[in-house]
Amino acid sequence: MSQKKFVPASVRDERLIEKRRNQMINAAVALFKEKGFHRTTTREIAKKSGFSIGTLYEYIRAKEDVLYLVCDRIYDEVRDRLIRIDAGQGTLESLKLAIAHYFRIVDELQDEVLVMYQEAKSLTKEALPYVLKKEMEMVGIFEKMIRKCAENGELDLDEKEMEMLAHNIFVQGEMWAFRRWAFKKKFTIEDYIRLQTHLLFSGLETRDMMA
Amino acid sequence: MSQKKFVPASVRDERLIEKRRNQMINAAVALFKEKGFHRTTTREIAKKSGFSIGTLYEYIRAKEDVLYLVCDRIYDEVRDRLIRIDAGQGTLESLKLAIAHYFRIVDELQDEVLVMYQEAKSLTKEALPYVLKKEMEMVGIFEKMIRKCAENGELDLDEKEMEMLAHNIFVQGEMWAFRRWAFKKKFTIEDYIRLQTHLLFSGLETRDMMA
Amino acid sequence: MSQKKFVPASVRDERLIEKRRNQMINAAVALFKEKGFHRTTTREIAKKSGFSIGTLYEYIRAKEDVLYLVCDRIYDEVRDRLIRIDAGQGTLESLKLAIAHYFRIVDELQDEVLVMYQEAKSLTKEALPYVLKKEMEMVGIFEKMIRKCAENGELDLDEKEMEMLAHNIFVQGEMWAFRRWAFKKKFTIEDYIRLQTHLLFSGLETRDMMA
Amino acid sequence: MSQKKFVPASVRDERLIEKRRNQMINAAVALFKEKGFHRTTTREIAKKSGFSIGTLYEYIRAKEDVLYLVCDRIYDEVRDRLIRIDAGQGTLESLKLAIAHYFRIVDELQDEVLVMYQEAKSLTKEALPYVLKKEMEMVGIFEKMIRKCAENGELDLDEKEMEMLAHNIFVQGEMWAFRRWAFKKKFTIEDYIRLQTHLLFSGLETRDMMA
DNA sequence: GATGAATGAGTATTCATTCAT
DNA sequence: GATGAATGAATACTCATTCAT
Numbered sequence: 013m014s015q016k017k018f019v020p021a022s023v024r025d026e027r028l029i030e031k032r033r034n035q036m037i038n039a040a041v042a043l044f045k046e047k048g049f050h051r052t053t054t055r056e057i058a059k060k061s062g063f064s065i066g067t068l069y070e071y072i073r074a075k076e077d078v079l080y081l082v083c084d085r086i087y088d089e090v091r092d093r094l095i096r097i098d099a100g101q102g103t104l105e106s107l108k109l110a111i112a113h114y115f116r117i118v119d120e121l122q123d124e125v126l127v128m129y130q131e132a133k134s135l136t137k138e139a140l141p142y143v144l145k146k147e148m149e150m151v152g153i154f155e156k157m158i159r160k161c162a163e164n165g166e167l168d169l170d171e172k173e174m175e176m177l178a179h180n181i182f183v184q185g186e187m188w189a190f191r192r193w194a195f196k197k198k199f200t201i202e203d204y205i206r207l208q209t210h211l212l213f214s215g216l217e218t219r220d221m222m223a
Numbered sequence: 224m225s226q227k228k229f230v231p232a233s234v235r236d237e238r239l240i241e242k243r244r245n246q247m248i249n250a251a252v253a254l255f256k257e258k259g260f261h262r263t264t265t266r267e268i269a270k271k272s273g274f275s276i277g278t279l280y281e282y283i284r285a286k287e288d289v290l291y292l293v294c295d296r297i298y299d300e301v302r303d304r305l306i307r308i309d310a311g312q313g314t315l316e317s318l319k320l321a322i323a324h325y326f327r328i329v330d331e332l333q334d335e336v337l338v339m340y341q342e343a344k345s346l347t348k349e350a351l352p353y354v355l356k357k358e359m360e361m362v363g364i365f366e367k368m369i370r371k372c373a374e375n376g377e378l379d380l381d382e383k384e385m386e387m388l389a390h391n392i393f394v395q396g397e398m399w400a401f402r403r404w405a406f407k408k409k410f411t412i413e414d415y416i417r418l419q420t421h422l423l424f425s426g427l428e429t430r431d432m433m434a
Numbered sequence: 435m436s437q438k439k440f441v442p443a444s445v446r447d448e449r450l451i452e453k454r455r456n457q458m459i460n461a462a463v464a465l466f467k468e469k470g471f472h473r474t475t476t477r478e479i480a481k482k483s484g485f486s487i488g489t490l491y492e493y494i495r496a497k498e499d500v501l502y503l504v505c506d507r508i509y510d511e512v513r514d515r516l517i518r519i520d521a522g523q524g525t526l527e528s529l530k531l532a533i534a535h536y537f538r539i540v541d542e543l544q545d546e547v548l549v550m551y552q553e554a555k556s557l558t559k560e561a562l563p564y565v566l567k568k569e570m571e572m573v574g575i576f577e578k579m580i581r582k583c584a585e586n587g588e589l590d591l592d593e594k595e596m597e598m599l600a601h602n603i604f605v606q607g608e609m610w611a612f613r614r615w616a617f618k619k620k621f622t623i624e625d626y627i628r629l630q631t632h633l634l635f636s637g638l639e640t641r642d643m644m645a
Numbered sequence: 646m647s648q649k650k651f652v653p654a655s656v657r658d659e660r661l662i663e664k665r666r667n668q669m670i671n672a673a674v675a676l677f678k679e680k681g682f683h684r685t686t687t688r689e690i691a692k693k694s695g696f697s698i699g700t701l702y703e704y705i706r707a708k709e710d711v712l713y714l715v716c717d718r719i720y721d722e723v724r725d726r727l728i729r730i731d732a733g734q735g736t737l738e739s740l741k742l743a744i745a746h747y748f749r750i751v752d753e754l755q756d757e758v759l760v761m762y763q764e765a766k767s768l769t770k771e772a773l774p775y776v777l778k779k780e781m782e783m784v785g786i787f788e789k790m791i792r793k794c795a796e797n798g799e800l801d802l803d804e805k806e807m808e809m810l811a812h813n814i815f816v817q818g819e820m821w822a823f824r825r826w827a828f829k830k831k832f833t834i835e836d837y838i839r840l841q842t843h844l845l846f847s848g849l850e851t852r853d854m855m856a
Numbered sequence: 857g858a859t860g861a862a863t864g865a866g867t868a869t870t871c872a873t874t875c876a877t
Numbered sequence: 878g879a880t881g882a883a884t885g886a887a888t889a890c891t892c893a894t895t896c897a898t
Contacts, residue, residue: 023878048344050261054872066875066880075872133259133341144404151405172410176418179405183398184391191390193355194362199383207387215426234861265889277863280890445857470766472683476893488859488896497893555681555763566826573827594832598840601824602817609816615777616784616812621805629809637848656882687868699871699884708868863895867888874884 018084018139019077022070032071035061037085040078045123049079049131080139083132086124087146093117094153102160104167108213110157111181112205118185119201125189147182154178184208229295229350230288233281243282246272248296251289256334260290260342291350294343297335298357304328305364313371315378319424321368322392323416329396330412336400358393365389395419440502440561443493454493457483459507462500467545471501471553502561505554508546509568515539516575524582526589530635532579533603534627540607541623547611569604576600606630651717651772652710655703665704668694670718673711678756682712682764713772716765719757720779726750727786735793737800741846743790744814745838751818752834758822780815787811817841 021029039060043052054075058068072078097113118125135143155178161167162174169177188195188204195204232240250271254263265286269279283289308324329336346354366389372378373385380388399406399415406415443451461482465474476497480490494500519535540547557565577600583589584596591599610617610626617626654662672693676685687708691701705711730746751758768776788811794800795807802810821828821837828837 025878028878050345053870064880065873066882067878069873070878130341130344134261148405172414173418173422175409176415177422179398179402180395180419180422183394183402187390187394191394194359194390198386203383204387207384208391211384211388211391212422213426215424236861239861264887275863276890277865277892278861281861284890286889447857450857472767475891486859487894488861489857491894492857552763552766556683570827594836595840595844597831598837599844601820601827602841602844605816605820605824606813609812613812613816616781620808625805626809629806630813633806633810633813634844635848637846658882661882686866697884698869699886700882702869703882706869859896859898861895861897863893865892867891870888871886872884874882875880876882877880 018080018142019072021072029071032061032063032067033081035063036068036071036078037082040082041086041124041127044079044082044127044131049134054078076134076136076139079131079135080143082124083128083135083139083143084146086121086128087143087150089124090117090121091146091150091153094150102157102164102166104161104213107157107161108209110154111209111212114154114181114185115188115205115208116201118188122189122192125186126192129186129190151178151182154181180212184212229291229353230283232283240282243272243274243278244292246274247279247282247289248293251293252297252335252338255290255293255338255342260345265289287345287347287350290342290346291354293335294339294346294350294354295357297332297339298354298361300335301328301332302357302361302364305361313368313375313377315372315424318368318372319420321365322420322423325365325392325396326399326416326419327412329399333400333403336397337403340397340401362389362393365392392423395423440506440564441494441499445492451493454483454485454489455503457485458490458493458500459504462504463508463546463549466501466504466549466553471556476500498556498558498561501553501557502565504546505550505557505561505565506568508543508550509565509572511546512539512543513568513572513575516572524579524586524588526583526635529579529583530631532576533631533634536576536603536607537610537627537630538623540610544611544614547608548614551608551612573600573604576603602634606634651713651775652705654705662704665694665696665700666714668696669701669704669711670715673715674719674757674760677712677715677760677764682767687711709767709769709772712764712768713776715757716761716768716772716776717779719754719761720776720783722757723750723754724779724783724786727783735790735797735799737794737846740790740794741842743787744842744845747787747814747818748821748838748841749834751821755822755825758819759825762819762823784811784815787814814845817845 023029023032036057039062040052040057043056043060046052054068055065057078058065061068072081094110094114094117097110132140132143155175158167158169158174158177162169167174188201199207234240234243247268250273251263251268254267254271257263265279266276268286268289269276272279283292305321305325305328308321343351343354366386369378369380369385369388373380378385399412410418445451445454458479461484462474462479465478465482468474476490477487479500480487483490494503516532516536516539519532554562554565577597580589580591580596580599584591589596610623621629656662656665669690672695673685673690676689676693679685687701688698690708690711691698694701705714727743727747727750730743765773765776788807791800791802791807791810795802800807821834832840
């Protein structure tokens with residue numbers, strides 16, 4: 013895991029580290045979701061994790077490490093699930109499927125994504141670039157798909173448009189999480205997928221131009 | 224001003240309140256941008272505002288009032304600027320212009336928008352719905368424009384699509400602020416406007432379908 | 435008034451000083467009764483007095499002056515009322531009447547007496563002895579009555595007993611105020627007078643000795 | 646101990662809680678005596694207790710808890726000492742002894758009693774009734790003794806008189822503490838006992854009536 | 857004389873972190 | 878490895894007092 017690069021533990025046993033950090037991350041996500049990173053205390057995290065404050069600090073150096081671990085984990089989770097369906101055939105259809113798939117992942121990991129989204133800015137100066145890199149990786153996944161479509165002649169976009177499109181898709185996924193408050197009563201995730209896909213692919217001028 | 228509804232001041236003089244709160248808001252935006260709401264102390268806000276901590280508390284009840292004031296102000300600012308150009312003719316062209324205008328506003332108020340975006344979640348339970356209402360108002364502005372286009376036959380979208388589109392436009396504006404770190408070196412605001420407008424209006428399937 | 439000795443005002447007009455201080459004292463008694471001296475703010479005193487905080491400080495030097503003024507006033511009030519009925523005939527009957535009279539005064543000035551009783555300890559080092567002197571004066575009034583009774587052969591007490599008795603009477607008066615919480619539902623002031631007089635004058639061994 | 650009902654500690658170890666709270670109470674009594682509850686800071690209490698401010702707050706929730714703990718402890722102390730000599734034989738002699746005993750206890754715990762007496766009014770709304778209950782318990786102890794005397798025919802008092810007498814005795818005890826300033830130079834505690842006992846038992850009219 | 861905006865020292869309380877057991 | 882008592886720097890907020898108008 014990449015965690016070790018940034019967050020050294022006092023404990024040696026790798027399995028234990030993994031186990032304890034899982035407990036921590038689960039506890040932290042729940043707490044951060046409820047009250048945000050700053051309003052959550054290390055004691056609360058330890059308690060909800062099922063161990064003492066002393067033990068917590070055997071696995072992290074500082075409170076911010078918890079946040080880093082959380083963000084790190086969520087990105088990995090989303091990315092791992094996303095690449096599980098390889099959508100690299102370079103057809104519009106496979107791109108649409110990938111987008112739908114991605115949106116469903118966000119839906120399932122709603123809390124986690126929201127937490128990461130809202131709290132990432134509280135990351136340490138050192139941890140931030142690493143997390144941003146992960147985000148760019150994810151955008152890169154979409155970019156690659158898009159580029160394949162372009163290469164196949166399924167899409168007619170220049171470099172910049174492709175990049176921007178990848179960002180748009182990525183943000184629209186997160187949007188499902190961070191605008192829950194506005195969407196909850198109006199759309200299901202399947203509505204959301206349908207609507208966004210339509211808006212994305214059909215374009216606003218299509219019909220006029222075809223008339 | 225709507226501020227008074229939520230944030231009573233001990234001081235009576237309305238002009239003074241306005242002036243002092245302006246000082247406060249400016250100071251707070253700068254500080255929140257740099258270190259976030261939670262890491263900014265009330266003393267720092269007071270100092271940067273140019274008055275003492277005691278004076279600060281003559282104009283607010285609690286630290287969170289500063290955040291509310293900041294959010295309130297930024298929304299008003301963005302909205303006021305946005306509605307200054309009336310884009311209500313109901314043509315695609317005018318919609319495009321409005322979007323471009325909105326994106327430029329976000330560009331100018333970059334710091335403010337970013338702060339509001341990142342810190343709004345720290346608002347009090349009481350203040351949050353009020354701020355969300357303002358956000359819906361802004362989305363509503365775009366929705367109205369879109370609806371007019373639809374009425375004019377310039378757009379062929381159903382209710383839900385119109386609503387979603389309005390959200391998309393709004394979020395794409397904020398996106399320019401909150402993804403600065405990714406865009407800064409690649410796109411100017413004018414690039415951004417061109418790219419997003421193109422992606423929004425042309426649609427990905429256009430060319431294929433026309434071919 | 436003795437006030438001037440301790441509490442100089444910036445204002446010259448004696449009538450005004452008298453008037454303002456009356457407003458202050460009334461406001462303060464009400465507030466101190468409700469929340470105690472320490473929890474009452476000068477702003478509250480000013481507001482309830484009907485003038486501004488600035489004006490308040492034209493008539494006192496410090497918050498503690500208000501307390502002194504309050505105590506001073508209450509003692510004067512009690513004493514003035516007490517000596518109004520001259521009970522100096524030196525009979526047991528007149529002593530009983532004086533006691534009953536005193537208890538009724540305390541009953542009427544309940545709030546004031548309670549406030550003074552509870553807050554006097556917060557007086558300044560300089561003001562305290564002056565107030566204690568006033569208290570001794572009041573004890574002295576009873577002592578004098580008692581001594582007259584002794585001189586008349588109505589009482590057979592030595593010096594120390596007379597002094598102690600005077601204290602007892604004085605404290606029993608205050609007791610009606612400071613044990614209100616215990617007495618309220620059980621005794622009226624007339625009950626209290628009857629009971630205490632009986633206990634004071636009959637003595638516990640009386641009947642036995644007479645048997 | 647009844648303390649736990651009202652004042653939860655973060656620390657688990659009961660012995661430690663007992664120990665630390667003892668330190669706290671001793672420190673607090675000394676400080677409250679010197680400067681009163683409001684003028685004593687939590688830091689002073691912590692310092693005088695021999696630990697840090699952080700540690701102080703491991704054993705209380707708020708400053709007012711210290712006051713409650715102090716009052717609670719003093720009442721227990723006085724009561725425990727008082728009931729140690731069982732004066733329940735129902736003779737006037739035993740009642741006199743109990744009173745003398747009680748007065749001597751107050752003399753020994755002078756500072757504590759004074760503090761409790763002066764600061765009890767600063768107790769929280771929740772703690773106050775509990776402390777008042779304790780006070781009534783103590784009054785009740787005297788009432789029971791008195792009642793036994795009455796049952797034995799040693800005293801001829803009605804219900805109300807018995808109750809009032811119990812209050813009088815109780816207050817006369819506290820009086821030795823809160824009128825120290827007046828008595829110090831004139832009476833020893835033994836003088837006080839003798840004088841009060843005499844006034845209490847002989848009654849003012851005795852001799853006259855016997856004559 | 858009256859006002860009330862400004863001041864800033866002072867205070868209770870929290871909480872990340874350490875370290876002896 | 879685990880524990881949790883101890884620490885004290887940090888921080889939001891209050892309030893008596895002043896002084897320019």
